[in-house]
Structures are given as structure tokens and as C-alpha cells.
Amino acid sequence: MYNLAIIGGDGIGNEVMESCEYLLDKLNLEFSFKYGEAGFDCFNKNGTTLPEETIKIASKSDAVLFGASTSTPGQPSPIINLRKALHVYANIRPIRSYKGVNCLRDDINFVIVRENTEGLYSQVEYGDDEKMIAERHITREASDRISKVAFNLCIKREQNKVTCVHKSNVLKKTDGVFKESFYNVAKNYPQIQTEDFYVDAMAMYLVTQPQNFDVIVSTNLFGDILSDESAGLVGGLGLAPSGNIGDHNGLFEPVHGSAPDIAGKNIANPCSMILSAAMMLDYLGEWDVSNDIRNAVEKVIAECKIRTPDLGGDACTMDVTKAIVKELI
Ligand code: NAI
Ligand code: MG
Numbered sequence: 373m374y375n376l377a378i379i380g381g382d383g384i385g386n387e388v389m390e391s392c393e394y395l396l397d398k399l400n401l402e403f404s405f406k407y408g409e410a411g412f413d414c415f416n417k418n419g420t421t422l423p424e425e426t427i428k429i430a431s432k433s434d435a436v437l438f439g440a441s442t443s444t445p446g447q448p449s450p451i452i453n454l455r456k457a458l459h460v461y462a463n464i465r466p467i468r469s470y471k472g473v474n475c476l477r478d479d480i481n482f483v484i485v486r487e488n489t490e491g492l493y494s495q496v497e498y499g500d501d502e503k504m505i506a507e508r509h510i511t512r513e514a515s516d517r518i519s520k521v522a523f524n525l526c527i528k529r530e531q532n533k534v535t536c537v538h539k540s541n542v543l544k545k546t547d548g549v550f551k552e553s554f555y556n557v558a559k560n561y562p563q564i565q566t567e568d569f570y571v572d573a574m575a576m577y578l579v580t581q582p583q584n585f586d587v588i589v590s591t592n593l594f595g596d597i598l599s600d601e602s603a604g605l606v607g608g609l610g611l612a613p614s615g616n617i618g619d620h621n622g623l624f625e626p627v628h629g630s631a632p633d634i635a636g637k638n639i640a641n642p643c644s645m646i647l648s649a650a651m652m653l654d655y656l657g658e659w660d661v662s663n664d665i666r667n668a669v670e671k672v673i674a675e676c677k678i679r680t681p682d683l684g685g686d687a688c689t690m691d692v693t694k695a696i697v698k699e700l701i
Contacts, residue, residue: 373402374656377433382411385439391642391693392437392649394541398663398697406433408452408595411441411630422450427457431621435652438625439598439645445587448495449591451625455488460616461514462521464651465487465599472632472674473607473683480606482585483529485522486595487550488616490514493592502660510546510591515553520618522589531586534558537594542598550591569695571598576601599627610641610682611673615655624652638688641680645670646696668699 378384378393397401410424415421421444430436436458441450455463463486469475496507522534536554539549549570558566569577571594578585578598590598603612609628616623618652626644634640647669653662671677679685679696687695 373404374434375406375432377408377426377429377430377436378405379410379454380439381407381441382413383440383442383632383635384628385411385441385630387439387513387638387640387689388626388642389437389439390548391689392571392645394690394693395646395665395697395700396649399700400527401658401661410438412444412452413442414450415447417442421447422457426450427454430454430458430623436621436623437645437649437652438623440626440628440630442630445541445694449493451580452493452495455520455616455623458616458618458623459489460618460621461487461489461517462612462617463595464521464525464674465602465612465614465627466651467599467602467606467612469606470611470670470673473611474678475607476579476605478695482582482602483525483587484595484599484602485518485525485587485589486527486599487514487589488593489592491592491594493596493675508543508546510549512549512553514641515550516557519554519557519589523557523564526564526587527561527631533565533567534561535574535584535585535588536566537571537574537593537598542652547591547671554589574598575601578605578655596652598606599681603627608641608682609643610680611647612644613646613651615648616650622655624648624651624655629644638690639681640689641682642689642693643673643696646693664700665696666701668696671699672696 380389408429465484469478469480490509492508494509538547612627650662650665673693678687
């Protein structure tokens with residue numbers, strides 16, 4: 373029996389979470405769900421975007437599933453603070469081409485490893501009407517830790533190369549530490565190739581030669597931006613799952629946000645949430661089940677019959693979910 377914390381959040385976060393729960397219920401595994409609130413609706417109800425109770429439920433669980441939240445003016449981001457509270461320092465975002473989807477190339481298969489606890493997401497900003505300052509924190513400890521995750525993941529995925537992305541020509545001190553730390557850690561992995569690029573050039577290489585990347589490691593903001601760009605290479609945010617991993621907790625969520633433009637229409641693609649649940653099952657050691665889920669998603673997408681509008685179809689969220697479940701059982 374696995375104790376899962378379920379945090380739908382706002383907008384399509386709740387819609388794709390409903391799909392995910394429907395699918396989990398159909399698996400040959402036992403789950404106990406505990407529900408937590410977070411986000412914009414939660415703020416309007418409780419005066420906070422992330423109640424202590426939600427953190428408690430999440431930290432006591434075996435794993436957390438998070439949908440997405442809408443940002444609340446003047447309030448901290450619940451997902452950033454939840455990642456911090458759970459010390460899930462590595463954000464793992466796999467990107468791959470799917471058969472039947474309009475991808476830039478059909479041989480894209482890399483993973484972005486994004487540092488999750490510091491960088492420009494410190495949420496420390498101050499100043500006055502004339503000048504505002506945002507702090508960008510980079511520590512050697514967090515940089516070493518995230519590079520180790522990237523190299524170990526490269527071994528696990530049986531790939532050959534880790535690419536470090538930074539902007540050390542301008543951010544000489546902060547990204548100087550990040551890059552130096554990467555090459556120090558690399559010394560312990562002599563069998564793995566290394567390279568590093570400035571983030572602006574990398575944004576272009578992802579479009580011109582995405583097939584050449586295996587594992588990409590970067591700081592918080594750059595990793596966030598490059599992962600949406602990368603999702604765009606392979607069919608969009610509806611196919612982009614992620615896992616946030618620490619030493620004691622795992623939190624799994626789609627890369628996308630609450631998508632107010634399509635919320636309430638029942639047309640959100642549930643695949644990124646469902647694939648995030650598969651990453652959760654990997655984390656829990658249920659590899660057979662997670663592989664089955666990935667195969668079922670692949671099959672439904674490849675058949676091109678039942679798909680949501682973001683992939684050119686006219687099916688609704690639950691149609692796709694039920695088609696995936698049908699492949700599973
Ligand atoms: P978004 O990721 O919500 O949407 C970007 C675009 O992708 C939209 O056109 C949307 O319709 C489409 N899209 C996203 N997920 C989709 C899915 N599953 N199926 C089909 N289409 C999908 O980003 P946006 O619009 O910039 O932000 C909306 C809100 O979400 C904001 O309040 C933002 O702060 C928040 N946000 C929250 C995140 C989180 O909770 N982890 C992450 C990113 C944004
Ligand atoms: Mg993002």
C-alpha cells in the first residue's frame with residue numbers, strides 16, 4: 373500500500389489529476405490518497421497559497437502528485453515552496469519524440485536535470501519604485517549535488533554525455549561556481565563525455581541539433597525555460613512529465629501550468645500528468661507498472677485516433693485517459 377499526497381491545484385491541474393487518479397485506481401496496486409490544497413483557489417479560501425497542512429500531508433506520504441497552480445499576485449509560488457519544503461533538489465524532465473506526433477525529429481531523447489532549490493527562484497526580491505533587485509543564489513553544495521544527479525542519471529539511462537548549461541560569461545561569479553562544480557564532479561565519471569554551453573547558444577542548439585543531447589544540467593531558471601522549449605520540439609507541454617527528487621521525498625508533476633486558456637473545457641491533454649505518475653511508480657520501484665503505462669500512452673498516441681486538440685484531435689481529457697486505461701487492462 374502506497375500513501376500518496378494528491379494536490380490538484382488550479383485549472384487544468386485538477387482536470388489532469390482527476391485522470392491520473394482514475395488511472396491509478398485501475399492498476400493492480402493499492403494506494404491511499406490524502407488530499408492537499410495549494411494555489412490561487414486555495415489562497416482565496418485560506419489566505420495562503422500553501423497551507424502547513426498540505427506540507428504535512430506531502431512530507432508524510434510515500435510520494436506526492438501535483439497538478440499545477442495559477443500564480444497569485446503578491447504571493448509566493450506554492451510549488452517552489454513545496455519543492456523547497458520537501459528538499460526535492462533535482463527536477464528531472466525527460467523529453468522524447470513520440471511516434472505519430474509532429475516532432476521536430478523522431479530521434480529526440482534527452483533529459484533536463486534542473487537545479488530546484490536556488491538560482492533566480494530564491495523569491496528574494498526587494499527595492500523601491502525606481503529599482504528592483506532579484507537575488508540569484510548559487511552555492512557550491514547545491515551545484516555539486518545537481519551535477520552528481522546528472523552524471524548518475526546518464527549512467528542509469530545508458531547514455532554517453534552530460535551537457536552543462538550556464539551563462540558564466542556574464543554571471544561570472546554565480547555561474548562560474550556552477551560550471552566549475554560541474555567539471556569537478558565530472559572527474560569522478562571519466563567514462564562520460566562532458567561539454568558546456570552558454571544558455572543562449574543552447575536555446576539554438578536544442579532546435580538545430582536536439583538529437584545530440586543525452587543529459588542536460590542547468591540552474592533553476594535556465595532549466596525551466598529550456599524544458600518548455602524542449603517540450604515544444606516533441607509535441608508540446610501535453611507530453612512533458614517531470615519528477616522532483618530528493619533524498620527522502622519525491623514529487624511528480626507535469627511541466628505545464630494551470631493553462632487558464634483551456635481550463636474548464638475538458639480538453640487538457642492528460643498524458644504529461646499520467647507520464648509523471650509513471651515516473652512516480654519508477655521512484656516507488658514499480659518498474660513493470662510504469663513501463664506498462666508508458667507503453668499504453670505510446671500506443672494511444674501512435675494510433676492517432678483518440679487525442680486532445682493540442683495534438684490535433686478532438687477528444688476530451690477523459691476519452692484519452694480511458695483509451696490509455698483500456699490498453700493497460
Ligand atoms: P501553461 O503551461 O499553463 O500553458 C502554456 C500553453 O500550453 C497554453 O497554451 C496551454 O493551453 C498549453 N498547455 C499546457 N498544458 C497543456 C495540456 N496538458 N494540454 C494541452 N495544452 C496544454 O503556462 P502559462 O499559460 O504561461 O501559465 C498559466 C498559469 O500557470 C500561470 O498562472 C503560471 O504562473 C502557472 N504555472 C504554474 C506552474 C506549476 O504549477 N508548476 C508551471 C508553469 C506555469
Ligand atoms: Mg515552467
